[in-house]
Amino acid sequence: EPEVTQTPSHQVTQMGQEVILRCVPISNHLYFYWYRQILGQKVEFLVSFYNNEISEKSEIFDDQFSVERPDGSNFTLKIRSTKLEDSAMYFCASREGDPEAFFGQGTRLTVV
């Protein structure tokens, strides 16, 4: 069964460093998303991406965040200068046309 895959599963980084979280969405999907879940809190929308551009972003998605679809298969989230409060589980999701989004297993980002 097709699935969304994310790498790495766990990333530890020092405050102020850049990180890139990688995702391979399901191949025929057209809409791509990043969500995050801080420990003990709800899953929050970060950004949506369609037709090679951002379609919507949340207040969390400030200038230190960026997304890219560098080729036909990968979808990346870059955090330019990480802060302690960026520590969270980051989930990539994709969907074809229906509203149901399919999620990857997540990347646990720990900023120290």
Add this chain to the structure above:
Amino acid sequence: DQQVKQNSPSLSVQEGRISILNCDYTNSMFDYFLWYKKYPAEGPTFLISISSIKDKNEDGRFTVFLNKSAKHLSLHIVPSQPGDSAVYFCAASAWGGSNYKLTFGKGTLLTVNP
């Protein structure tokens, strides 16, 4: 800003009985509702959904009920199985361009006891 609320952080039921998970929402623009199941260290897994034009959707042991006037939905699992033990998230979306971003509740931890 809790647009989607799951007021029960946990629920414990016996195997074979019915599990009922509840969800309330405040945003009248929401027109599509989804339930996801999540195991520890995994991503949310889509379970079942319902459009606002319906009041019930059934898939095997899972049924979702929507009461638009009360802005309330519920997920029924019958019969409950130990493998159903997980965190269940209610999510809602509103048609806006081509987006369908999801707004999640905080989740309910379901424990099904053998």
